[in-house]
Amino acid sequence: MATTAQITITSADLMPGSALNITANTTLTKAGVTADLDQKESGVIKLVTGTEYRLGPLATEMAGDAHDIASYLYVHNKTTEDATYYVDWGIHETMIGRLYAGDWMFIPWNASDNDAEIEIEPQGGTNIIEYCLFNSDVILPTAG
């Protein structure tokens, strides 16, 4: 499963006389090796405000050791543009940033242990999130 990601960051007026034009490409692979990732999970979810949610599996819900459980996470806040709507995102109890309506993020997520889970918390009202998670091996929970 060869998946590639490209980012471009441009600005015509950020630095006068020198237009910004960053381009970077990467192929999504398992940590430390060149093998392609095996699994993909994506979706669109509606989240009510004021509740913390976990996005993606815990480390113990993925097979392999930490070396094999590198993942890539794409999240896009699809909520209609409104500055009072945003989603706080972080890892475990560390809040890192705010994904305002229309914003997106893409990170290689190091799901090394269960305290490295991705947490999101919508604010301002119901937010709609589009996400895509690429990883190695997720173990489905056993039936009760």
Next chain:
Amino acid sequence: MATLIPTLTLSSTDATTDLLNFSITDSLNITQDVVGPSKIKLTTSDLEIGPTTYGKSYVYLKNTDDTIAINIEITDGNSAMQLAAGEFAFFPWTGASGIVAFSASGTPYLEYAIFEA
């Protein structure tokens, strides 16, 4: 005030039978401080690349090394992500906690930029 336009494209011909090929873009107003595209040599010791003097910002990171991974922590000691060789990240950051980078080994170079909204 300046306008920053980040665009991400994800594509795959075999992730699923439904071809993956989409682009997402955004238009961000940048009104405060900017660290333009910069490149710095890391070691295995912590180096703060994003101090807490920043407010709401957008961060771009890229590991330019061919083999060595780079660890990124949000506040010292909290592992956030590991950039394998050639990998990049783009994410919103509140500036409430500093961004620290260090190498898994050796002295890889990290390319980075910070755009404060």
